[in-house]
Amino acid sequence: MARVSQEHLDARRRQILVGARRCFTRNGFHATSMQDVLAEVGLSAGAVYRYFRGKDEIVAVIVGEVLESVRQSYVAVADADPPPPPDTVVASVFQRMRETIGEVWDESPGLPQLLIQVWSESLRNQKFADTLNEGYQRMCEEWVLLVRRYQAHGWVCPEADAENVARVFVAMMQGYFVQVALISRWDPDDFVAGLSSLVSMSLPRPRA
Known part of the structure; x- marks a missing residue:
């Protein structure tokens, strides 16, 4: 029997995740069954269960990937000197998410309601809780680094607790998704524009 390459295994796993994500963003997590996922990806139950134990594990992986994509967006701008202001950072997060999970921005209920x-x-569900806690902790750590750089450039009060400020920025992003999920569609570009106006009113831009 021919040996299956790792590249093939990785591609099949990605096929399952992409198909499941389409189901979840279209129908919601609870309304999607594993049979729906199987039909979406066109694979047998045995083929899918080779990679994932069930729907909960698939959802946890998808959410973990979303959070890691957000964290990587922070990492990508962290070395800039001077550091980019928060509205630029958030814009880069949205852009990266558009590139990595593009269909989520256009389908309903989409990522916000899934979150x-x-x-x-x-x-x-402890697995979900652990995935979220780990993801948000890593995001907070990246924001802490940015806040400390803002303090070094005079953008944030040097006496401020960097972790408290970082958690406010994370809460701001969470609040955006809550509003989109529960109230009405809010274009991410409009959110960034509002944040930019708030930043320009209240705080100076970082000095070089």
């Missing part, structure tokens, strides 16, 4: 469902589910 709300996962947040709710994490109250009883």
Whole structure:
């Protein structure tokens, strides 16, 4: 029997994740069954269960990838000197997410409602809770580094607790997704524009 290459295995795993993500963003997490996922990706149950134990594990992986994509966006701008202001950082996050999970921005209920469902589910599902806690902790760590650089450039009060400020920035992003999921569609570019106006009113841009 021919040996299956790692490249083939990785491609098949990615096929399952992409298909499952389409199902979840189209129908929501709870309304999607594993049979729906199997039909979407055109694979047998055995082929899918070779990679994932069930729907919960697939969702956890998808959410973990989204959070890691956001974190990598922070990493990509962290070395700039002077550091980019928060509105530029957030714009880069949205751009990276558009590139990596593009269909989520256009389909309903989409990523925001999927996140709300996962947040709710994490109250009883420890795997979800661990995935979210790890992802948000890593994001906070990147924001802490940025805040400390803002302090060094005179953008944020040097006496401020960098972790507290970082958590406010993370909460701001969470609040955006909550509003989109529960109230109305809010274009990410409009969110960035509002944040830019707020920043320009209240704080000076970083000095070189």
